[in-house]
Amino acid sequence: MLKSDFYFELPQELIAQDPLEERSSSRLLALDKRTGAVSHHVFREVGDFLRPGDCLVLNDTKVIPARLLGEREGTGAHVELLLLKRRSGDVWETLARPGKKCRPGTKLTFGGGLLKAEILETVEEGNRLVRFAYEGIFEEVLDRLGEMPLPPYITHKLQDKGRYQTVYARYEGSAAAPTAGLHFTRELLGQLEEKGIKIAYVTLHVGLGTFRPVKEENVLEHHMHTEHFQVSPETAELIGSVKAAGGRVVCVGTTSCRTLESAADDNGVVHACGGDTDIFIYPGYRFKVLDALITNFHLPESTLIMLVSALAGRENVLRAYEEAVRERYRFFSFGDAMLVL
Structure with missing residues (x-):
């Protein structure tokens, strides 16, 4: 077939x-x-x-509004995380772009510091394990900062x-x-x-x-x-x-x-x-x-x-x-x- x-x-x-x-x-x-x-x-x-x-x-x-747009601490370079699966607690498996800038140990910030993240390791298919740090309830922070992860063939912004x-x-x-x-x-x-x-x-x-x-x-x-x-x-x-x-x-x-x-x-x-x-x-x-x-x-x-x-x-x-x-x-x-x- x-x-x-x-x-x-x-x-x-x-x-x-x-x-x-x-x-x-x-x-x-x-x-x-x-x-x-x-x-x-x-x-x-x-x-x-x-x-x-x-x-x-x-x-x-x-x-979940799983698309997070942020920057690398120290350099201000733009990064994007796509949340794929919660592994445990505040550790998530993510798709990181650009991947070569998201090596283990890299620290990221979103929403002016409302949400912070550290890259822990690279896993199967190049995905990154990430630990998040924040105040309050993660889902509420995510709802405030995240965007809907629309499929790649949809180019319009969802209102x-x-x-x-x-x-x-x-x-x-x-x-x-x-x-x-x-x-x-x-x-x-x-x-x-x-x-x-x-x-x-x-x-x-x-x-x-x-x-x-x-x-x-x-x-x-x-x-x-x-x-x-x-x-x-x-x-x-x-x-x-x-x-x-x-x-x-x-x-x-x-x-x-x-x-x-x-x-x-x-x-x-x-x-x-x-x-x-x-x-x-x-x-x-x-x-x-x-x-x-x-x-x-x-x-x-x-x-x-x-x-x-x-x-x-x-x-x-x-x-x-x-x-x-x-x-x-x-x-x-x-x-x-x-x-x-």
């Missing part, structure tokens, strides 16, 4: 740079995974495809931090948003529940590895990034009861999908658990839990389009993407949505 098998032509102007004013007014392309048939809708109509007894699975992770969060975001820890969930409003979720559709929550803290390109031409040689997830006893029980009653499990986003598939045994039973997952889903994978998927339109040759192709078939997905390009759908994080069922 080759990386180039998942390539498609994407005009640059179709990459959405800003969120729509109203979340659920984005477009929705519905793809029948059996026939490859597509139809075009508005996202707020997603309930028309769901039945009472179905279960939507949402990732309730919350993006409202809240638009890079889902309306149900709860547990802080992500360096990127689970973007399929950005289309939901509280009103829409309420309407779906009134229709008899159940809502389940999982947590997967999205890492920047989600944007890492596949470099190897042989897909099977790609090293998948690791992300931390959690599935509660309540969610595991709810999904089990939905399956037993003949309902469908509809994952909102590839992150929810990867979480459930990581937490399920070979019989498709989801267990309450937590830990790190590096599950890589590509064509040939047999889904244990997921029946349908709500997702955005992804990068050519990315692990995300490979996951969607595992569910709906590569040919069906690429034909649907070609039609989305013809119909001028908006792509990537702030773009439109696709429903595969």
Whole structure:
């Protein structure tokens, strides 16, 4: 299986740079995974495809304003830290730029000294372990000084931090948003529940590895990034009861999908658990839990389009993407949505 098998032509102007004013007014392309048939809708109509007894699975992770702009003590040279993962206490694994100026022992300052940091060591993939020093509560300092770590293909400055969060975001820890969930409003979720559709929550803290390109031409040689997830006893029980009653499990986003598939045994039973997952889903994978998927339109040759192709078939997905390009759908994080069922 080759990386180039998942390539498609994407005009640059179709990459959405800003969120729509109203979340659920984005477009929705519905793809029948059996026939490859597509139809075009508005996202707020997603309930028309769901039945009472179905279960939507949402990732309730919350993006932290993980991009810090500061300077080196003594020289005033500009530096940037991107928080990736809290290791312990005030020690974080970060991506530092410029890396050659951030050697162990280097001291940094942010916000005129409101936040200080020392580079402790260089770890895997050139990331830096950093210890922070501050007064008060770290999250409050970060909220004041940090910026949202938008994907590299978004060049516009985000005016409202809240638009890079889902309306149900709860547990802080992500360096990127689970973007399929950005289309939901509280009103829409309420309407779906009134229709008899159940809502389940999982947590997967999205890492920047989600944007890492596949470099190897042989897909099977790609090293998948690791992300931390959690599935509660309540969610595991709810999904089990939905399956037993003949309902469908509809994952909102590839992150929810990867979480459930990581937490399920070979019989498709989801267990309450937590830990790190590096599950890589590509064509040939047999889904244990997921029946349908709500997702955005992804990068050519990315692990995300490979996951969607595992569910709906590569040919069906690429034909649907070609039609989305013809119909001028908006792509990537702030773009439109696709429903595969």
